[in-house]
Amino acid sequence: MDEKLLKKKFIESYGDGGDIREYFSPGRVNLIGEHTDYNGGHVFPCALTLGTYGIMRKRDDSTMNFSSANVRLGQVITVDLNDVSYKQEYNWANYPLGIVWAMKEKGIELDSGFDMMIWGNIPNGSGLSSSASIEVLMGKMLQDIYKIKSLSMLDLALIGQYSENNFNGCNCGIMDQFAVAMGKKDNAMFLDTSNLSYQYAPINLPDEKIVIINSKVKHSLVDSAYNERREQCASALADLQTKLDIKTLGDLDIDTFEANKDLIKSEIVKKRAKHAVYENQRTIEAVDALKKNDVERFGQLMNESHISLRDDYEVSCDEIDILVELAWNTKGVIGSRITGGGFGGCTVSIVKNDAVSKLKEYVEEEYLVKTGLRPEVYIVDIGDGAKRIG
Ligand code: GLA
Numbered sequence: 319m320d321e322k323l324l325k326k327k328f329i330e331s332y333g334d335g336g337d338i339r340e341y342f343s344p345g346r347v348n349l350i351g352e353h354t355d356y357n358g359g360h361v362f363p364c365a366l367t368l369g370t371y372g373i374m375r376k377r378d379d380s381t382m383n384f385s386s387a388n389v390r391l392g393q394v395i396t397v398d399l400n401d402v403s404y405k406q407e408y409n410w411a412n413y414p415l416g417i418v419w420a421m422k423e424k425g426i427e428l429d430s431g432f433d434m435m436i437w438g439n440i441p442n443g444s445g446l447s448s449s450a451s452i453e454v455l456m457g458k459m460l461q462d463i464y465k466i467k468s469l470s471m472l473d474l475a476l477i478g479q480y481s482e483n484n485f486n487g488c489n490c491g492i493m494d495q496f497a498v499a500m501g502k503k504d505n506a507m508f509l510d511t512s513n514l515s516y517q518y519a520p521i522n523l524p525d526e527k528i529v530i531i532n533s534k535v536k537h538s539l540v541d542s543a544y545n546e547r548r549e550q551c552a553s554a555l556a557d558l559q560t561k562l563d564i565k566t567l568g569d570l571d572i573d574t575f576e577a578n579k580d581l582i583k584s585e586i587v588k589k590r591a592k593h594a595v596y597e598n599q600r601t602i603e604a605v606d607a608l609k610k611n612d613v614e615r616f617g618q619l620m621n622e623s624h625i626s627l628r629d630d631y632e633v634s635c636d637e638i639d640i641l642v643e644l645a646w647n648t649k650g651v652i653g654s655r656i657t658g659g660g661f662g663g664c665t666v667s668i669v670k671n672d673a674v675s676k677l678k679e680y681v682e683e684e685y686l687v688k689t690g691l692r693p694e695v696y697i698v699d700i701g702d703g704a705k706r707i708g
Contacts, residue, residue, distance in 0.1 A: 376432050505519060554588065575592070
């Protein structure tokens with residue numbers, strides 16, 4: 319399967335004719351700033367050229383047809399526009415359906431149904447935001463085809479997050495949907511999640527590549543452990559607010575945190591808060607280092623980020639730690655860390671051009687020996703946010 323075949327499959331499945339439109343929505347990788355987005359902190363993600371392709375055509379009746387060439391080609395999930403609710407049996411289609419639901423919640427009602435088909439090349443369960451990619455893709459398709467002029471790309475990101483929180487039940491922050499909607503070729507985005515202000519930062523690294531390595535591990539605890547981390551951060555904030563006038567952990571600099579951290583009653587919760595505060599400051603410093611072309615410093619901060627996620631936030635796992643250590647042991651690797659929500663998924667590394675193939679060979683061999691798993695290594699290009707392509 320590839321994106322060119324998708325239109326053919328769409329026509330085979332739903333018939334030809336009418337206004338058939340094609341779209342693309344990327345996945346994302348976060349360079350630094352992990353588990354800061356629901357703490358009012360900063361993040362620094364970029365959109366990938368890997369992503370989800372989507373095709374849609376409006377219908378005259380109230381039927382919504384969903385199909386995915388990744389799941390089972392030819393299988394169509396049908397939902398009536400007048401009966402939109404989460405159902406287990408809808409499986410992956412609960413993600414695009416959630417966008418129809420979320421738009422309705424915001425007062426935007428579609429006047430008819432549609433046929434849609436998607437196909438994506440983001441590796442499954444890899445922590446590169448395949449669900450946010452589908453959510454924003456769906457938002458973009460509806461916005462364009464139903465001419466919903468009032469919705470900006472930022473609105474589509476917020477609708478995606480709203481849907482994921484309230485329809486799909488994962489209490490995620492805004493980073494993924496923001497990166498997927500607002501991405502810009504060859505740029506990362508420095509987003510302040512306390513007020514959604516952002517700047518594009520050109521990633522101009524002629525001597526280095528961004529390398530993503532997929533551990534092929536997806537821990538089943540991911541949603542519950544994620545929601546638990548959020549609750550721990552909220553509890554740390556409540557303890558700190560007994561004395562400090564702050565709205566989020568992102569309001570704290572390191573000195574203020576260190577001077578007041580004993581207000582936090584539980585030792586585990588204190589470690590979680592420490593990560594959130596230090597990671598936010600690291601992210602600010604990392605973006606500054608990049609502006610000054612100090613890639614080495616950026617890499618050191620990535621390494622520190624990993625150690626903090628491993629030891630204080632405890633969202634890494636043995637396999638990911640092995641991948642990161644293999645990278646740290648390779649000459650020419652500037653920095654390496656876990657990326658995304660955690661408990662498996664991928665690492666991201668900045669690697670000197672001439673060390674990329676050495677790292678790939680080394681990791682492919684050693685990781686297999688140590689874990690019995692075959693890692694996948696991708697050399698990444700930074701792409702645009704969700705858009706119409708045909
Ligand atoms: C997941 C969530 C994001 C963010 C990251 C961790 O990807 O969807 O909102 O919290 O984890 O940085």
